[in-house]
Amino acid sequence: MDAKGGDQTAPGATIYAVASGGGKAAICVVRLSGRRCGEVLSRLTRRPVAPREAALRQIWSPSTGTLIDQALVLYFQAPASFTGEDCLELHLHGGRGVVAAVLRELGTLEGLRPAEPGEFTRRALLAGKLDLAEVEGLADLIDSETEQQRAQAVKQFSGGLTGHVALWRERLLEALALVTAEIDFGDEGDVPADLIGTIRAHSAEVLGYVDAALAQQKGAARVRDGISIVLAGPPNAGKSSLLNVLAGREAAIVSEYAGTTRDVIEVALDIAGVPVWLVDTAGLREAEHPAEAEGIARAQARAAQADLVLWLNAADEPRLEPPPKLSTELWRVTTKADLAPGAAQAGEIALSVRSGVGLDALVTRLADYVRERLPQEGVALLTRQRHVQACARASLALRRIVEGGPELAMDLLAADLQQAARALAEVIGLIDVEQVLDDIFSRFCIGK
Secondary structure (H helix, E strand, O other): OOOOOOOOOOOOOEEEEEOOOOEEEEOOEEEEEOOHHHHHHHHHHOOOOOOOEEEEEEEOOOOOEEEEEEEEEEEOOOOOOOOOOOEEEEEEOOOOHHHHHHHHHHHHHOOEEEEEOHHHHHHHHOOOOHHHHHHHHHHHHHHHOOOHHHHHHHHHHHHHHHHHHHHHHHHHHHHHHHHHHHHHHHHHHOOOOOHHHHHHHHHHHHHHHHHHHHHOOOHHHHHHHEEEEEEOOOOOOOOHHHHHHHOOOOOOOOOOOOOOOOOOOEEEEEOOOEEEEEEEEOOOOOOOOOOHHHHHHEEEEHHOOOEEEEEEEEEEOOOHHHOOEEEEEEEEEEOOOOOOHHHHHHOEEEEEOOOOOOOOHHHHHHHHHHHHOOOOOOOOOOHHHHHHHHHHHHHHHHHHHOOOOOOOHHHHHHHHHHHHHHHHHHHHOOOOOHHHHHHHHHHOOOOO
């Protein structure tokens, strides 16, 4: 309890936070949610504001009675708000002094406390305004930096994944109802004669959708987390120079001396709307120094984990073959092509950072590579590992039904259907959500 008798740490307390970006700006939005929003509005503005209508109001200090600011005010009454509670937004002038004064006044009011990270969205989830998959989509939308990330996050936040999974689960519940009817009332003649065939048809339909989503999950993960492209090869093959050209800045040191790059250098690019991590690595050779040896070990490890390796050899230097199993996909690139025209072998990419020859062709090919790995339209996007794991469990249970023998025990059918339906329910947070909530909301900003 605080000195005023209100439990300001209680879950039902009215919370407040800055919902816009930090620092000096033209406008700063302070958001509140909870049952005391109407009271706060009255004390700050001294005039009523109609719900869901923007109003220009003076903001007064409840403690001193002085004028703090003039702001645009929005008031949303429960349940028609983002959190399902009464909500209040103060669109203040963005000066640090103004914002600090308003937050200071809010901190003196009974029953109010600062919001925790993601608490507004958590309240929206608990009020049924969003489900777990939509919350994750909102988190991805906030973090999105490229066009494809934005588009994918909007789909999930708008219920794209939820809509697919809810329909699949509904089909399984229909099948489970038939099995339950057979178990409970099989002797009354109300169950279809070809019950097993009907159940398998339902299960096969859902299995097809689930497996299609699982087949596309790598594409969805690449959009969310990025594609890794590693530049590898012998020393002085032009890896750092190519990195700098593609990045459009001097991200790596370029030197004529071998072994200059001794650590992994990574830059973020936007290719075809997808985040791409371009990685420069140490030249592969017999190391002459412990630090270089460590750099080479890191280079080999990073290349082994990459989505794509560009293996560079300079046209005017002896060729070095890549180590076996360096990556799932490897492109051979002949650099410094202006020094030895025609040195590139069949199927290799020839380019020169100095003259610009071949650079446009490489960028075009990289863009095509990225686009080919985007998920297909119309398929449910599994953007998180927990989505993939849950759908894999559903797929396994459904496969037992579809591929089982002609005689299946009703109780086993019911168990597999229940397991699949439960796994799908986990995706959208109908069950077992507490174990993931803290991790999700800890990544949100305070005002969200």
